[in-house]
Amino acid sequence: MYRIVRKETLTPIITLMEVEAPRLACAAQPGQFLIVRADEEGERIPLTICDYNREKGTVTIVTQAVGASSKEICALEEGGSFADVAGPLGQPSEFISLPDEELKTMSFVFIAGGLGTAPVYPQAKYFHERGAKVDVIIGAKNADMLILEEEMAKVCDNLHICTDDGSKGYKGLVTAKLEELMAAGAGYTQAVAIGPMIMMKFVTMSAKKFNLPLVVSLNTLMVDGTGMCGACRVTVAGKVRFACVEGPEFNAYDVDFDEAMRRQAMYRTIEVEADHKCKIGRGK
Amino acid sequence: MAARIPRVPVREQDPEIRAKNFKEVCLGYSDEEALLEAKRCLNCKKPACMTACPVSVKIPFFIAQVAAGNFAEAAKIIAIDSSLPAICGRVCPQECQCEGSCVMGVKGEPVAIGKLERFVADWSRENNVKFLEKKPFNGKKVAVVGSGPGGLACASDLAKLGYGVTIFEVLHKPGGVLTYGIPEFRLPKDTVVAAEIENVKALGVKIETNVVVGRTITIDDMFDKEGFDAVFIGSGAGLPKFMDIPGENLNGVVSANEFLTRSNLMKAYKEGSRTPIYVGNKVCVVGGGNVAMDAARTALRLGAEVTVVYRRTEKELPARAEEVHHAKEEGIQFRLLTNPVEIVGNEKGWVTGIKCEQMELGEPDASGRRSPVAVPDSHFTIDTDVVIMALGTSPNPLIAQTTPGLERNRKGGIVANEDGVTSREGVFAGGDAVTGAATVILAMGAGKRAAAAIDEYLKNKK
């Protein structure tokens, strides 16, 4: 069950895995995600689907070791397996419903931050294969933190790398790069940003200056991922929406990012403020 | 004569002790206690209890066997009508079903039908009495969506009739609400729920977890690609409702489903679980049903001071009477005729309190019902760190949206008749997915009726 057929260490803390999940691989579409549990005691962790191979019956996921659960996932070995892999979950990217003739007239810019590069990959690939113009901007702290650069280069027209320290490509933030490209007349008709909440918030402000339509993919807290619990709720256009079933992609201009960031950090603040391992948060 | 024996009280964990643990509250009858209680039954010619049981368990007959000490025989009689007696004996709202109509209740206390049913089921599990006779495989395959009581009941009846049955469950563990919703202290997971599921598997039913029907595979795929001849949908009640009041997205506001799933399914109440749960020092639970009681009593056991806020009076609390009684014994506070209007928070976005208004019962309406109305200028705030919303559910649209021709009602539930027949040929449905949040026994009954209807349909289909 859910065997890990390939494991690749992309950076010291980011790991790529190709996992057997035949039904899931057959059904996956760009924009969707899945949920894994590393072992029987494991937390249900949502991860975006980075790639899928319908013939082999595998899906590719990319995990960054940050908390206890993601470290556990990254520690699994090639040949080992996950206790559970469920999906695909969420709505596919809305643009895959467009006919190819229409896609050919579109000019996409994808803005990927850090780990967000993984979910951008299948979308860039999908639209590029169907004749859309696709540019990708990847942002990372430094050259060592960049992932999927080569793969991405193959599925887009122009790849722009931005690093905070200038160790590779453009020195600066993805927002600055986006604004520079737009100002120079890149003429994008649709932007898609996937990355840390804070990055998506600022990309939204940059895109707004150019009236550039923008979609973001929200990585909220989740438990079941099936619409049963409401842990993933976000306010979009003043209404409460469940990111796991109605998202994860939403129109960026409608998203309440400040609320989303605060909710996303809910258990993290407890972990830090409780200042010990007690997982049953008491007091604030 | 019989009427003079008082109802045999059931042993329970002491409230002060159980408020700090997750072990089952009710300890059940011993053999002697069960014999004694069974003798109270009058064996009525026209048993009102049976009519009031949604699946018409042959109550006087099984109780007569208990009274005679033939526990295995009693189990056999119950098994004719119920697939999950150890569960229903524990969670049925007996006071408004079987026991509510028992003639013994007219002048005194009704026969403890639920406790006897539970006794018989526990006894047969402990003594390995099983009802697993099944007909040989008849070559036809049925898919069941969801592994709650509806799906399990439908699957086991079909398997007994010789069908090849596969249950598809989206979560990593089967059982539906029995697994993720109802807590351990009311329904033990390993001894009771897992054992019932093992029985279903022992009949040859396959359970595939992690399958999102509507996404991983669609209902159409089941017929076209996977070769199933019929499908039963028992996908449950769906999405939790919120009140639509200010402050509901503050940190510390959760749905009861989320809170209970973290605790029950993900075992957050145990050391060693990776899934976090937050209770703070004070918890307010909004709602008055079983879900609200379960959330409140779970929060209590995790160490919080708990208040239940409900907008009507005690009489209208929809929870089982036993749960309300247990909750009070354990020290949970009830603020009745109280309606939340806003959740207030601090500058960091965390809940600090819940602003409510006092309600009073208004004039009776045309139906004679007095609904609560707000008392003017009666606002007050209850300090709290966590607010748990237990306000019911609305249907999950996923399956209906991905199944062409499957009719839904105005509220979004799947339309099905008494036998589970839907607008799509070969597709049957039942349980909470059709009725909205209801009860275990109703879902189980719907699963059983649908199994009979599926059998009829497939026998007649050439």
Ligand SMILES: Cc1cc2nc3c(=O)[nH]c(=O)nc-3n(C[C@H](O)[C@H](O)[C@H](O)COP(=O)(O)OP(=O)(O)OC[C@H]3O[C@@H](n4cnc5c(N)ncnc54)[C@H](O)[C@@H]3O)c2cc1C
């Ligand atoms: C906390 C709580 C306490 C309760 N207490 C009581 C009580 O004391 N007494 C009582 O009688 N009733 C009680 N109920 C109600 C009772 O549990 C339900 O009415 C009953 O479980 C409904 O059964 P079901 O089979 O229709 O659905 P469920 O038990 O909800 O099972 C549905 C299953 O389908 C799965 N599913 C959903 N969508 C999909 C999909 N797309 N693909 C695959 N699988 C899917 C779900 O994961 C779930 O496992 C309680 C409910 C809750 C939440």
Ligand code: SF4
């Ligand atoms: S199934 Fe429920 S209602 Fe029927 S006899 Fe048993 S406890 Fe009573």
Ligand code: SF4
């Ligand atoms: S109504 Fe009460 S006394 Fe009569 S048969 Fe039923 S349980 Fe026994």
Ligand code: FES
């Ligand atoms: S994660 Fe539970 S409803 Fe979205």
